[in-house]
Amino acid sequence: MEEHIKMTRLSLYNQGLFCGAQAIQWELSEQGHSSPPSIRTINRIISRNDLTHRRTGRYEAKGVPYPVFTPDRPNQRHQMDFVGPRHLKGNQGTIRFYSLNVVDLATKRCGVQPLYSRSGNALYEAIWAIWRRSGMPQHLQVDNELAFLGSYKYPRGMGPLVRLCLCHDIELWFIPLYLCRHGRQASEPWRNAEVEGFNNHYQQKFLARRVMGSEAELEKGSLEYEHKHNSRYRYSKLGGKTPLATLKQTNGTILRFPPDEPVPKIPLGKPESGRYHFIRHIRGDGKLDVLGEKFRMPPELHYEYVVATVDVDRQKLKVIHDLKQVLEFNYEMR
Numbered sequence: 001m002e003e004h005i006k007m008t009r010l011s012l013y014n015q016g017l018f019c020g021a022q023a024i025q026w027e028l029s030e031q032g033h034s035s036p037p038s039i040r041t042i043n044r045i046i047s048r049n050d051l052t053h054r055r056t057g058r059y060e061a062k063g064v065p066y067p068v069f070t071p072d073r074p075n076q077r078h079q080m081d082f083v084g085p086r087h088l089k090g091n092q093g094t095i096r097f098y099s100l101n102v103v104d105l106a107t108k109r110c111g112v113q114p115l116y117s118r119s120g121n122a123l124y125e126a127i128w129a130i131w132r133r134s135g136m137p138q139h140l141q142v143d144n145e146l147a148f149l150g151s152y153k154y155p156r157g158m159g160p161l162v163r164l165c166l167c168h169d170i171e172l173w174f175i176p177l178y179l180c181r182h183g184r185q186a187s188e189p190w191r192n193a194e195v196e197g198f199n200n201h202y203q204q205k206f207l208a209r210r211v212m213g214s215e216a217e218l219e220k221g222s223l224e225y226e227h228k229h230n231s232r233y234r235y236s237k238l239g240g241k242t243p244l245a246t247l248k249q250t251n252g253t254i255l256r257f258p259p260d261e262p263v264p265k266i267p268l269g270k271p272e273s274g275r276y277h278f279i280r281h282i283r284g285d286g287k288l289d290v291l292g293e294k295f296r297m298p299p300e301l302h303y304e305y306v307v308a309t310v311d312v313d314r315q316k317l318k319v320i321h322d323l324k325q326v327l328e329f330n331y332e333m334r
Contacts (some may be wrong), residue, residue: 001033001037002045002049003306004028004031005028005037005042005045005046006033006045006046006049006051008024008027008028008206008266009046009051009177009322010051011027011318012024014029014262017174020039020179020322021039021040021043021092022039022107022179023041023179023283023284024290025037025038025039025042026283026285027284029285030284036213042159044124044166050137055270056132058150058260058315064086064281064303064304064305065284065304065322066305067083067279067305067307067320067323068142069140071105071106072245073106073253074104074106074109074135074250074253074255075104075106075134075135075136075137075138075255076105076109076137076138076139077104077105077106077137077138077139077140077141078102078103078104078105078126078137078139078140078141078323079101079102079103079105079141079142079192079195080100080101080140080141080148081098081100081142081143081195081196081199082098082099082100082101082102082118082140082145083098083101083199083202083203084097084098084099085097085098086098086099086207086213088213088214088218089161089213091213091214093217095214095218096116097113097114097115097218098114098115098117098118098325099112099113099115099117099200100113100114100115100117100126100127100130101195101198101202102121102130102134102195103194103195103198104134104137104243105194105240106246106250107243107244107246107250107271108194108233108235108243108246109134109230109243110198110226110229110230110236110239110243111130111131111133111134112130112171112202112222112223112224112225112226113126113127113129113222114126114215114218114222116188116215120160120284121265121266122266123147123160123161124160124164124263124264124265124266125263127189128258128263128264129162131257131258132257133226133256134255135255135256135257136168136170136255136256136257136258136303137170138170139169139170139171139172140172140173140177141190141191141192142172142173142174142175142185142192143159143174143175143187143192144174144175144177144187145187146184147161148161148174149161149174150162150291150293150312152217152291152292154330154334155290155293156291156332156333156334157293157333157334158264158271158312158333158334159283160237160267160268162276163267163268163269163271164264164268165274165276166271166273166274166276166312167264167268167269167271168306169274171274171275171276171277172276172277173276173277173278173279174188174277174278174279175188175191175192175278175279176188176279176281176305177205177280177281177289178241178281191279198321201229202225204271205225206221206222206225210222210225214281219288224306228307229243230243230244231243231244259274260316266312270333271311271314272313273312273313274312274313275309275310275312276309276310276312277307277308277309277310277312278290278291278307278308278309278310279305279307279308280305280307280308281303281304281305282301282302282303282304282305282306283302283303284303286298286299286301286302286304286305288308288319290310290317295308295317295319295329296321297327298327301326304321305321306319306320306321306326307319307320307321308320311331312333315330315331315332315333316328316329316330316331317329317330317331
């Protein structure tokens, strides 16, 4: 078995594929080993045989097509992410908080809203506050945090963010997952590059420079930083213009704002229509992972990106590759 593991690791490495313990375990299963060793055992074996070195040389893209969506008008697509938890030293003790950050991809406008919990109601209030200032997107892109996803225990129950978006005709997109160290899954952060870059800017230019000691100072400072960014920061991708100047140049653009009503509260009713999407990379095991549920993919989709679209109205899970629907599964919602 140790020789099998060594040769499998070498084969994956030479093909430029993932060659960690999880990938080796999957490959052994594909080769017909009914009970391959645990990930921990495989890690010990490759470490003992000095097979932990990484690939050398400059990374070269493998040419696997990714479903890119390039917005051409304001609020066509937003990226959203959490920063935190962070801590302020206030007069009443330590204040633990998060920041919900949003970036409009077409204009680089940002939305910054502090919150003190990531529960459904607190998330709704933060999103509602940003949408009242920036407008609502047509498409919203997020990572795979449970605060956004909902629950792995009830994968078809539609989490709070899914329900909020479906109730307001917003298509929600979850970025792909990848295997990080120790075989754990994490979101591919480079797929949310705009908001991830903004998060670094937020940390360096705001949190690291401004002294705040209360929730009121944090909320006031966040609004001031948001306005400063949108009105004064210039981007080369915008031709040297600021985000607000870019917005003004989009003549005829009508932004859609949330209805003038109280912030929604949990639980929202179950939507009867709409779509939401999971972008996923199909690995060598040939399985599509949607909130822990596995769907078998044909060999031609192995090592390819697909979009798994949940059609709430038809109760179907549609698999799309290269802009074409290739599979469809029954997907009865809870």
